[in-house]
Amino acid sequence: MLKNIKTYFPIFEKYPDLAYLDSAATTQRPKSVNEAINQFNSFENANIHRGVYDLSNSATKKFEQAREKVARYIGSSNPKTIAFTSGTTHSINIIAYSFLKSTLNKGDNIVITLLDHHANFIPWQMIAQEKGAELRVVPINKKGDLDITSLGKMLDEKTKILSLNHISNSLGTVNDIHEIIDLGHKKNIPVMIDAAQSVAYYDLDILTFNYDFLAFSGHKMFAPFGTGVLYVAEKWIKSITPYNYGGGIIKNVSAEETTFSDYPFNIEAGTPNISGVMGLSSAIDFINTFDKAEMRQHISDVTHYCIEQLSTINDVKIIGTPEKRSGIVSFVVKDIHPHDVASFLNQDNIAVRAGMHCTQPLLMYLETPATVRVSFSIYNDRQEVDRLKASLVALIKFWT
Numbered sequence: 001m002l003k004n005i006k007t008y009f010p011i012f013e014k015y016p017d018l019a020y021l022d023s024a025a026t027t028q029r030p031k032s033v034n035e036a037i038n039q040f041n042s043f044e045n046a047n048i049h050r051g052v053y054d055l056s057n058s059a060t061k062k063f064e065q066a067r068e069k070v071a072r073y074i075g076s077s078n079p080k081t082i083a084f085t086s087g088t089t090h091s092i093n094i095i096a097y098s099f100l101k102s103t104l105n106k107g108d109n110i111v112i113t114l115l116d117h118h119a120n121f122i123p124w125q126m127i128a129q130e131k132g133a134e135l136r137v138v139p140i141n142k143k144g145d146l147d148i149t150s151l152g153k154m155l156d157e158k159t160k161i162l163s164l165n166h167i168s169n170s171l172g173t174v175n176d177i178h179e180i181i182d183l184g185h186k187k188n189i190p191v192m193i194d195a196a197q198s199v200a201y202y203d204l205d206i207l208t209f210n211y212d213f214l215a216f217s218g219h220k221m222f223a224p225f226g227t228g229v230l231y232v233a234e235k236w237i238k239s240i241t242p243y244n245y246g247g248g249i250i251k252n253v254s255a256e257e258t259t260f261s262d263y264p265f266n267i268e269a270g271t272p273n274i275s276g277v278m279g280l281s282s283a284i285d286f287i288n289t290f291d292k293a294e295m296r297q298h299i300s301d302v303t304h305y306c307i308e309q310l311s312t313i314n315d316v317k318i319i320g321t322p323e324k325r326s327g328i329v330s331f332v333v334k335d336i337h338p339h340d341v342a343s344f345l346n347q348d349n350i351a352v353r354a355g356m357h358c359t360q361p362l363l364m365y366l367e368t369p370a371t372v373r374v375s376f377s378i379y380n381d382r383q384e385v386d387r388l389k390a391s392l393v394a395l396i397k398f399w400t
């Protein structure tokens with residue numbers, strides 16, 4: 001099924017020699033997704049939840065059908081557990097400022113991990129500072145795996161939320177969220193999962209994992225920028241109050257007061273990214289044509305081949321050797337700055353990321369100011385890894 005996979009993606013028609021190794025930053029968009037957006041914009045465009053004419057009714061219907069599809073995608077039988085947001089960052093901020101803010105008090109604590117992206121770090125840090133609460137950061141071991149014993153000890157009766165990523169965007173660590181969610185629930189602590197890096201390739205079935213909140217971005221699952229999802233478990237729905245005000249979220253407005261709709265509509269103030277949601281819906285159809293295990297197997301094969309090949313280059317040091325790894329590999333090359341490495345690779349049409357990957361606390365702990373990061377998706381292959389290796393060898397030769 002993954003044979004000729006590149007033909008689904010117009011970008012590789014335009015740039016047949018592009019080795020796009022930056023899918024952790026954003027995945028490429030399949031033709032079908034672009035067409036779904038174009039179809040809506042060209043022939044179905046109308047605002048939703050407002051009009052009584054046919055076009056508007058039809059747009060509303062498709063938007064709500066997309067909500068149902070997203071719910072099914074994560075195994076939720078209730079579409080009203082799903083809110084559309086602009087991305088993972090937005091979804092996490094909603095839980096921090098709409099769910100947690102009113103109940104967080106001085107002396108409480110919030111638990112996150114050293115592997116977390118700034119999107120799952122700074123909102124909690126800000127709200128903790130504002131409320132006089134403590135931000136506890138679960139450490140990692142030398143391999144780049146979470147220290148689960150410490151995590152267990154950090155959770156106590158004052159912990160108001162545990163929030164962590166499923167997959168580290170820096171080291172590729174795949175966290176055992178099943179075990180971690182259980183640890184939280186044993187102490188009655190709600191758990192939020194940042195699934196930005198896993199949602200395209202992993203089954204995140206709510207019945208299996210039982211998370212309380214789930215956040216992800218469309219653009220990391222073949223959908224357009226500016227689309228995202230927040231899932232809120234039914235038991236918490238009443239605790240989600242508006243935090244951003246405007247049209248579309250109200251029951252009644254008078255000069256004296258306003259009453260609000262229930263979640264999810266109460267946090268979708270203003271006109272949402274309707275055409276983007278059509279693209280997200282189409283991206284789910286695209287993903288559903290594949291077997292997720294086959295997707296992961298393919299990515300794992302390319303990733304392990306990459307690790308094997310990079311390990312043969314003396315001057316390359318791979319950062320992190322987690323027990324379970326996704327399609328992400330971070331490394332450094334001698335004393336060459338990662339930005340110089342990435343620029344050199346760019347001359348060979350190899351697109352990689354260089355920097356801190358929005359995980360500055362993690363890189364500070366690793367005493368590595370920056371890394372080069374390659375991240376694979378279903379359209380990558382071993383030949384691209386061979387090109388990466390050849391280019392790195394040429395760079396090292398050039399540099400010495």
Ligand SMILES: Cc1ncc(COP(=O)(O)O)c(C=O)c1O
Nearest residue numbers: 087088089117119165169196217
């Ligand atoms: C693990 C993780 N969490 C959160 C984010 C933030 O996602 P977005 O910028 O789409 O909101 C990213 C983006 O790279 C990520 O990798």
